[in-house]
Amino acid sequence: MMMQSLIKVSGLSYRYPRRGLVLDKVDFHLDVGERVALTGANGAGKTTLLHLLVGLKKAKSGEIFAFGSIRKEEKSFVEVRAQAGFLFQDPDDQLFCPTVIEDVAFGPLNLGKSRAEALQIASETLASLGMAGFEERITHQLSGGEKRMITLAAVLAMEPEVLLLDEPSNALDAKARQHLIDTLKTLPQAMIIISHDADFLAQLATREVRLEEAKLVAVSNKIKEVNESESTDISAEAFKTETVHA
Amino acid sequence: MPQFLEHSGTSWKGQKVKHDLSMIDKLDPRLRVILVTAFAFVTVLSENFWVLSIAAATGLVLAFLAQLNVKRTLRRVIAMDMFMIFLIILLPFTTPGEALFTVAGLSASKAGFLHAMMILLKAHAVVLSLLALVGTLSATSLGHALAHLHVPDKLVHLLLFTVRYLDVIGQEYKRMRRAMQARAFVLRTDMHTWRSIGYLIGMLLVHSLERSERIMDAMKCRGYKGQFYLFDELALGRDDYRFMALFVPFLCALVGLNFL
Structure with a gap:
């Protein structure tokens, strides 16, 4: 049986005026239940790829198929953004409301929920991440780890089907980092994770793709097979040995 | 950041600065913005010494009612005075008219001196009332109040x-x-x-x-389409109506005094 991919791109290219070609006819797909690690050197175009997926940048060529239809112009991407929760590199870019509860409720309100519903969803989401009691806190006074969890809550409050995580473990201490890993493990969403943190990926990812010289290459086929059997432990092991060689 | 630029309700770091809750804080933010704007216009447009003295006194009374921190308020008022000080000093000497006193051969006119005093009174009345009514709002509630007022x-x-x-x-x-x-x-x-x-x-x-x-x-x-949603439902309460009942006739009286 062929399951339809949540996101599928083919022949995607992107060029920056000065940096030149960063994505050259890239093919990629994300299926239900997958947690794909997206790796590559600094400036390889990892973030660019995620931005293209949700239409923050416009591809020079190629096709983006997401959540059941082809997405081309700005209007059609609005729906994609509601279903693909994007976690930005710097939490300060994401937390723009003065208080935590307003920030978490921002997404649901944009999706047309009433104020009461949005507040309800926001506090439930916070509680589910163990962040109850943070509602009235001032966003820019939170610690790095707290900011990260709040941004995750803000994204999850929109009930997305896919999570796009751009270096989520950046600048987190060991405890906050492990807390994030444990939380992400419990989430049902398919994910694309950009990270340079090998252990972080080993604990989470089910397969890895790597951007090299504007091409996207699969790092290991083994993991894909193991992935079918749903055993994350083995896949994590296989993943580790593969990345050592890579 | 210089300290005198701090907002009364919130410092630049976003922390709440210490401020004892007063009866002014119970008033609706929108009402405070509207009334202080009306008061400022009445004061600035008045040309009568009595009216201006009453207005300056009102500013002081409001500051007391709002239980403003004396030190912080003084710092801000002085910061404003720094902007005006040269104008105030020079005005008597540059306005022609009946000489009041002379300094080093320069005569200061009575008209200029009165004019300077008027500016001084106006500025302090407006600044004190602003600090008392709007300065005690947190920057966020001020923003929300303005949004509700269709700014x-x-x-x-x-x-x-x-x-x-x-x-x-x-x-x-x-x-x-x-x-x-x-x-x-x-x-x-x-x-x-x-x-x-x-x-x-x-x-x-x-x-x-x-x-x-x-x-x-x-x-x-996160689905932003150019619209913000405000959470606070603002409604005028009994205190608001009472304050309005006092303040609006008072403003009318101030306007009326100009024409006596």
Whole structure:
């Protein structure tokens, strides 16, 4: 049986005026239940790829198929953004409301929920991440780890089907980092994770793709097979040995 | 940031500064904004000494009612006085008219002196009432009040975003400044210093611009379509009506006194 991919791109290219070609006819797909690690050197175009997926940048060529239809112009991407929760590199870019509860409720309100519903969803989401009691806190006074969890809550409050995580473990201490890993493990969403943190990926990812010289290459086929059997432990092991060689 | 630029309700760091709750704090933010604006217009347009003295006294009374921190308020009032001090000093000597006194051969006119006093009274009346009624609002509730009063969205957003990101930009500045110091940079009066400070400010602008683009992207990702939603439902209460019943006739009386 062929399951339809949540996101599928083919022949995607992107060029920056000065940096030149960063994505050259890239093919990629994300299926239900997958947690794909997206790796590559600094400036390889990892973030660019995620931005293209949700239409923050416009591809020079190629096709983006997401959540059941082809997405081309700005209007059609609005729906994609509601279903693909994007976690930005710097939490300060994401937390723009003065208080935590307003920030978490921002997404649901944009999706047309009433104020009461949005507040309800926001506090439930916070509680589910163990962040109850943070509602009235001032966003820019939170610690790095707290900011990260709040941004995750803000994204999850929109009930997305896919999570796009751009270096989520950046600048987190060991405890906050492990807390994030444990939380992400419990989430049902398919994910694309950009990270340079090998252990972080080993604990989470089910397969890895790597951007090299504007091409996207699969790092290991083994993991894909193991992935079918749903055993994350083995896949994590296989993943580790593969990345050592890579 | 200089201390006198701090908001009464919130410091630049966004922390609440210590402020005892007073009866003024119970009033609806919208009412406070409207009344203080009306009061400011009445005061500034009045040309009668009595009216201005009453207005200045009202400013003082409001400041007392709002239980403003004396030290902080003085600092702010003095900051305003610094802007006006030369004008006030020069005005008697530059306005022609009946001589009141002479200093080093220059005669000060009575008309000029009165004019200077009027400006002084007007400025203090307006500043004190502003600090008492609007200064005690947190910057966020001020933004929300303005939004409820149908001030253009763009201006309100500008205010709210400034409140949120001023500290982030301030920290960015400090970080770069420290990085400069770490490489033995000291302020001197030479080209190198000017150029480096120029780079610093330029970099700060570039960083802020890039950050604003990332914030916009992050907002779009959460379904932003150009509209903000306000949470607080504001409603006028009994205290608001009482205050209005006192203040509106008072304003009318002030206007009337001008024509006696």
